[in-house]
Amino acid sequence: MEQIHWVQHRCRQLLVGDSGRGWYSSPNGIPNKSSQNAHCYPHIFRGKRRTVLAHYGPYQQEYEDISKNYKGNAIRTTKYSILTFIPMNLFQQFHRAANLYFLFLALLNWVPVVEAFQKEITMLPLLVVLTVTAIKDALEDYRRYLFDKKVNNNEVRVFCGKQKAYTVQCWKDVRVGDFIHLSCNEIIPADMLLLYSSDPRGICYIETANLDGETNLKQRQVVSDFSLQGLEIHPDSFNSRIECENPNNDLSNFKGYIEHSSGVRVGLHNSNLLLRSCTIRNTETVVGIVVYAGHESKAMMNNSGPRYKRSKLEKRLNTDILWCVVLLIVMCLTAAIGHSLWLKNLKDPIFQVDVETSPALAGFYVFWTMIIVLQVLIPISLYVSIEIVKLGQIYFIHNDLALYNEQMNSRIQCRALNITEELGQVQYLFSDKTGTLTENNMVFRRCSIYGVDYPHEENGKMLHIQADTEVKHAGQGNGKPDPELVKKLNWLSSPVLPLSEDSSDTPSSLEFTYITDFFLALAICNSVVVSSPSQPRHMVSKECQRSYLSTLSPSQIKGSPRTFTWGKTDSVTFSTPPNSNTESEQDQECNLKSFNMRRRLDLSAKGNRTHTGQVKGKAIQVDIGDINTNCDCTKQNVEDLTRDVGTDDELLYEAESPDEAALVHAARVYRCTLRGRSAESLLVDLPGIGSLTVQLLHILPFDSNRKRMSVVIRHPLTGQVVVYTKGADSVIMDLIIILPASFDIYSHIREQTQKHLDSYAREGLRTLCIAKKVLEEEEYEVWLKKQLLAESSIENREELMLESSQSLETNLTLLGTTGIVDRLQEEVPETIEALQRAGIKVWVLTGDKQETAINIAYSCKLLCPSDQLLTASCRSKDACAALLEELKLEVQCGKDSLTEPTAAGNQEKSFSNSMASFVLVIDGQTVEWALQEELNNDFIELSCRCKAIICCRSTPRQKSQVVQLIRNQLGVTTLAVGDGANDVSMIQMADVGIGISGQEGMQAVMSSDFAISRFKHLRKLLLVHGHWCYARLANMVLYFIYKNVMYVNLLFWYQFFCGFSGGVMTNSWVLIFFNLLFTSVPPLIYGVLDQDSSADNLMGQPEIYQAAQTTKVYIPYIFWITAVDAFYQSLVCFFMPYCALVGSDAGELSLGSLINASALLIILLHQVLESHTLTWIHVVVLVLSGGFYFGFVLLFSVFCVTCSPPTNPVGVETQQMSQPLFYIICALTTVTALLPRYKHIPSHPCHI
16 A cells, blocks of 8 residues: 555545545546545435446345346347337338328228229328338348347356356346456447456556547546555455446546445546447456446437438428428319319219219219329329438449548548438538648647747748648657757756856756746646557556655655755755665766756746746755655666667557647657656656656646646656646636746746747647646645545536636646647638639638637638738627627728729629628637627628638537527528537537548547548539539429329319219329339439539539529429429320310220320420430430330230229220321320420530
8 A cells, every 4th residue: 555645645634534525536546535424425416326236246135126227238229129010110100291191092092982993002102102111111120130139149258146257148138237357459348337457557448439439549547446456356245335327328427436335435437437339458457347238328328320400402392292282172172163063053964973962062072082083293202202312312422532532541421311402502601620621630830938939940841741741640740849949958968067047058947947847748738648559558667656656755745855955156065864875876876867957947845936046146945855766766667668669759649639649749859758657647758867757646637618728746856746737828828927026037928928829820820828836735735625525526516627627727837838730631722712602601610719710711712812801809798799880880881882883783793792802700709799699680790791700719619509590590501510529519500510530539520411531522512412412302303293293183184074073084003103103213313313514514613503502493483383384284285185086986095095195205205304414324214114104004904904993995005006196196295295395405414
């Protein structure tokens, strides 16, 4: 136990003495516990919770009572079983209104008084649709069944109480409370609490690629008390009780505690939980206890299935279907009224008529009969056809080589199958900046330390080289140090230096302190995992850490055994403990080396708050006893690292973001190298010193509220508790304190640093500020109690953690700032220019500062030199309201000045030019005010008059709110594109969400509708595929409506010649198959392959995209134009054959045969005239459709004479098709019907 940090001992003392507290634990490696009883803490859980006991522990009866309510680990993602498939599938299909409608018609046809066809004929369309859909659902469900079976039968080692050993079992047999034994590269079968790791520091690494797509390693740690034991846990002796929150889908939080039999409670956090489907990496053995299994695991609770969005075309289609219902009712009412009047006026009929039924009742029966006869007016197969067409469209998008990224070996992913047509209707595009417009491949470009700028000109030259090469690891291009900074760092490692600080060539000790702290902060203020090809994980040497930690005991920190003093005359005196004469020669050499280094650093006991080294003549005392580590151990540790890792070039840094990687690599360039990490310590190489073990006390991770990250360490050189913070300059600069005692120098540093920040931003660099704070022991202890209470709370934990972090990150000392360049992706300017020419308004929503965002906007041609820049930055709601009004007037005046001298005919053009000259730049705080209900109308009005909008300093929540506001208030189609987790809410809010698979994981991709690898792919995706998909689908829907209305009207016109009796002039089978089979396939080919313009033309003339939106292929009045056209063609198709046969002895079947053949030719050739593309596939399908009809009719008339009324005893179709008159009438009818469509033939059809 002597290995444990002295902080643990202090924590126990503090917490045991505070009887009003609950249980405690630190998520970052400081084990803490208290021995209070459970009844003292009723405030910890107020809601429901879960109790977990060991499966084979001492509480067997209680385990059985509790666990029977918990789900097993078997998963089932299938919808159906063999027994439930038919009833459940039918139940789901009949949720569709169209299916219910046709079911009603099928049942209605069984009523004798309204029967129109044979009963089985009316059921045929419904049966076909239900069967096809059922087969599709069955195949999809069977694939899910095979996947479930494979997952459930995976094997894992589970502790068996009877055998007292781990046995191999299937995943499906795992239960809550089971102990699981996993090895490296095994997949975690259930959510389990980590109780043992073979790593000496109690660390386990996992890869979450199966969960969120991220391949960088995540670090998890053993529950605090168990990490202290260092031995593998024995499940049969586990008698602790676990209390945790109920199952939920929050992947980033886990709250609970583990209570031992002694009553001691230890807090549980997300860092203790191993999630199902993650993979163990770089750890030989782990053991855990299952807390959530199967469908109660967090991974399964996040598996909500494919996302579903409804397109505007689909909503428009539903409205038009209702209009078709209205037309159907009007036709049926007309027939019913006509039949009533016909019966009423009928005198001495020559055929049999039911005279017992009143005309009114007969008309009522005819109404329902006509509903059955004209049922095809409602296109039951249209919805199935749309799904098939969209699958075809997605296939061609997915296989477009222009959207393939060879370097990443990735192609476009179409994750939403039902909104392809929305790609052709985008009016507003909302884009993230970093990783979306830029590479997100960071290069350390500049830095400012102690108010001194270091331009790193060699790194600037490297950008041109990297533009043509692919950097394998983000941030590894930071290989050229700044010569001036290298010169200063060489002073630190030089064995002999002049002691005088008056020399202009010698940096001051305070500047040395700043430089050392700056690069130390870059190296350790992160969550980077260190690995190498030869040794996957890199941990701190246990032996060295034990020796080092022993030198940092509380007694040595309180009173130093060895100090040295810089006097007024720069003399050096040593104060040596009594046992100093026993020091070995090697120890003295190590101490001298340490002294030569410390002599160049002003690291006083008070840190940067006193910095007496800057006052000439004042003595400084520096404790070097705490840094006198065992040199043998340090030397051995370095040798071990050299043997394991080899050279520094073999070190690999796995970072959660490219920014972190770039900063760690930059520190490494200056020989401040992060070599290893554990939960409690870091191994760092410092120039002039060598390897040092840094005690890691806390990590305060980055969040969007604080916009910063901090680490709390015990400084390896002074033993003091130091907070290193890095974050956005807008936040850090407000937290900096300048003490009156050293006002001049610190105000100068801050002033110079701010100038450098502004300069970096104007260059388009991403900036971060680095700061530090030295804590007194008493101050740290007070904060530690507050922090541990927040960490162990279950309710309001996030709020308490935020408050605790903010209370620590105050009164900071500014060390410097970094400037990282993020190179623009290729063809981004051309893409944005094309999108703007296509009429798409581009908004950039970024968290970067204003100057950086503007610089990138100029680079990508979102801003032009002639554009007028409007800036909105307010700190109050009233100021925001006044500014919005002022900007609106400014834009209006600018528009008037540009439109006034123009002629009336050029007003519209001039207005568009004026719109192109204004660009609004608005910061996050002003956006917050502008989004409020009182001001959002002014904000929308202003934004509509501007060419583009740049929202800087925006939070993820503000991004989604801006998209929602524009989408809802303007009713436009919005598209959001981003690459990071902070873009997920924006992507999900937009009508079309596009994720870019870049350097920041896969959260954006997994939340998107479409995923691409480069921003430039948007150009072809929208301008070509989007245009095609919308035009194809809209025309196909109109074509479906046209052919159904056209054919139904043929039946309606016949009613005028049969007393509105509901009779038909053709065979019932032909009537049903006409729309279901004979004319159903050509529209599918049309919807998948038609191209109204070539890809090259669409790419070269983006204005076509906007023109298609302006003309609107599918809008309400187009539906009525299509219906009128169908009425006209039905009149020609019916009355031309009727007039040709009038007065002859031809019967109703002869008329019907001519009408059906003419209708088929008209409908098929109508599609040929409407098509812009004619391929061999079109020709084959059209010929087969026509041949299928004529073949079916001929065979049916020969072999099925009396299959269904009206009977055909003489084979009318066979006789008619053998006469030339039949074809002459069909040809004349077809030409006359299609005559109005001739002028719409494309002048330049595409032939593929």
